[in-house]
Amino acid sequence: MAAHFLGFKSIGIEWDRNACETRYAAGLPTIHADVSVMRETRFDEIPKSVDVLAGGPPCQSFSVAGNGAGREALETVKEFMHRLVDGEDEAEIDKDLHARGVDPRTALVLEPLRWLLKAIDAEDRDPYSVIVLEQVPAVLPLWEVYAKLLRGGEGRLKGVKYEAECWELKTEQFGVPQTRTRAVLVARRPGHGAVEPLEATHLPFVLQRGKRNAAQADLFATDSAVAGTKPRWLSMAEALDAASKLKDSPVDVSRLRTGGDINFFVVSNYGSGGDPKNRGKRRSSEPAFTVTGKISRNKVYKSLAEYESGDSDRFTIPESGVLQTFPHNFPWSGNDQAQQVGNAVPPRLGMHVLSRALRSDSPRADELAAATTWLPVPRTTTDELREIGCGDQSRCPPDEHKVTRARRKSAP
CATH class of the missing domain: 3.40.50.150 (Vaccinia Virus protein VP39)
Incomplete structure (x- = not known):
């Protein structure tokens, strides 16, 4: 690629x-x-x-x-x-x-x-x-x-x-x-x-909040950019929103919008800190966890109410690919597509x-810009x-x- x-x-x-x-x-x-x-x-x-x-x-x-x-x-x-x-x-x-x-x-x-x-x-x-x-x-x-x-x-x-x-x-x-x-x-x-x-x-992305519970309202807080000469890291919301606006894009994040803004948080399929039950959590205003072949098992919640009720969403294959920086319209084919996405550089x-x-x-x-679309x-x-x-x-x-x-x- x-x-x-x-x-x-x-x-x-x-x-x-x-x-x-x-x-x-x-x-x-x-x-x-x-x-x-x-x-x-x-x-x-x-x-x-x-x-x-x-x-x-x-x-x-x-x-x-x-x-x-x-x-x-x-x-x-x-x-x-x-x-x-x-x-x-x-x-x-x-x-x-x-x-x-x-x-x-x-x-x-x-x-x-x-x-x-x-x-x-x-x-x-x-x-x-x-x-x-x-x-x-x-x-x-x-x-x-x-x-x-x-x-x-x-x-x-x-x-x-x-x-x-x-x-x-x-x-x-x-x-x-x-x-x-x-x-x-x-x-x-x-x-x-x-x-x-x-x-x-x-x-670099630095997680500064320490331990938190998914029920905490700060899951929807927005981190301010760190002062410096480089732009801060790119968030999930920014990447998915940009991909959704491209011509004929299969990425549709309308289900993740609240009042026009993309707001969600992700609960990882993997445990953290050596505890398999302690699932990591990321906000849409942050970068994604490492995208693995199990990304389809990560749970996406639009609100705290959804989290408490267990009503979760999942990333689609095109969305998972975008988080890996594949073009929004990349022609994923065959079976085990989530594994293909996660295995890739x-x-x-x-x-x-x-x-x-x-x-x-x-x-x-111009090369980086062209890499957002697959002919x-x-x-x-x-x-x-x-x-x-x-x-x-x-x-x-x-x-x-x-x-x-x-x-x-x-x-x-």
């Missing part, structure tokens, strides 16, 4: 059939495949002109919302990263990963390194010029190891070195109406200058990261992309095209 809005062409490799359907509908070239299988047996299908490697390994095992298996395995994964670069046989590494009980999703954090080593070993292509990786903050120690290895160029890297930096970024500081912290790695071959930190465009943040990595600058105002894609284009990505379904991930009768009814 970010590459598209910045004018760069890309090709995606995606495991999930539903996400592929959305990408086909959006006109984004995609191969429905396992990234490991693509690297092992189908690497030559990736055009040799591709010189940027970008991705985000699965976050579930590293996320604070998960069981923490990935966080516990950080030291183990660091060890395997060094073993890969030192030249140890990858088949033996895979056996050892399995024997030591490393979650397969956790092990995928090694995959970008394996793709780089594959490109370096290939005789008919150059190493990637730029590498961009994204994950939850718990993975920052692994990105730091990545950066150190890429700067060193030792072992299987065969002298190929990169300028590499990694940071924690807060999405609300880049115009995303949502609090979401991510660890990002940017590495690029020498000759383009040092990788400079990204410049935040907005102030917010495109606006992605634009800032890729612009820094590929152009050493920030996205232009229609002809059905013929969608069908052609599906034929390329899923034409031989035997090469797609196992069982991904086996659908139930109920799912077949809603298939695109």
Whole structure:
């Protein structure tokens, strides 16, 4: 998405059939495949002109919302990263990963390194010029190891070195109406200058009220902007209101208005402070909670009376997408659309990261403005992309095209 809005062409490799359907509908070239299988047996299908490697390994095992298996395995994964670069046989590494009980999703954090080593070993292509990786903050120690290895160029890297930096970024500081912290790695071959930190465009969101009860009237109070040279963060109400005013927008927030103003509060699906019963609460005048695949379970209340009676609303898929900074009319397709929304990198943040990595600058105002609307894609284009990505379904991930009768009814 970010590459598209910045004018760069890309090709995606995606495991999930539903996400592929959305990408086909959006006109984004995609191969429905396992990234490991693509690297092992189908690497030559990736055009040799591709010189940027970008991705985000699965976050579930590293996320604070998960069981923490990935966080516990950080030291183990660091060890395997060094073993890969030192030249140890990858088949033996895979056996050892399995024997030591490393979650397969956790092990995928090694995959970008394996793709780089594959490109370096290939005789008919150059190493990637730029590498961009994204994950939850718990993975920052692994990105730091990545950066150190890429700067060193030792072992299987065969002298190929990169300028590499990694940071924690807060999405609300880049115009995303949502609090979401991510660890990002940017590495690029020498000759383009040092990788400079990204410049935040907005102030950070700081929750200053402390603990509160949803029945308190201050849920509808409005925080004043913090004095400073940057604008404050963007609120849910501002983002949804702007999206609702765009031409042919599927975002309709009339149900959330009171006297012309958007007023609501959200009760999270997740507990806070270690207590699953202590659901977090956000006002419409604040950024959203981190948008996860469970965003459809968050409860939206227009008034305290609704909260007390249990009469809740939910965000629609287009509204959830807007909170992630997807265009208001993005063609979400397939099933599990809330999961697709939550799994994605917010495109606006992605634009800032890729612009820094590929152009050493920030996205232009006209590029950011254009990213609020998705141009229609002809059905013929969608069908052609599906034929390329899923034409031989035997090469797609196992069982991904086996659908139930109920799912077949809603298939695109």
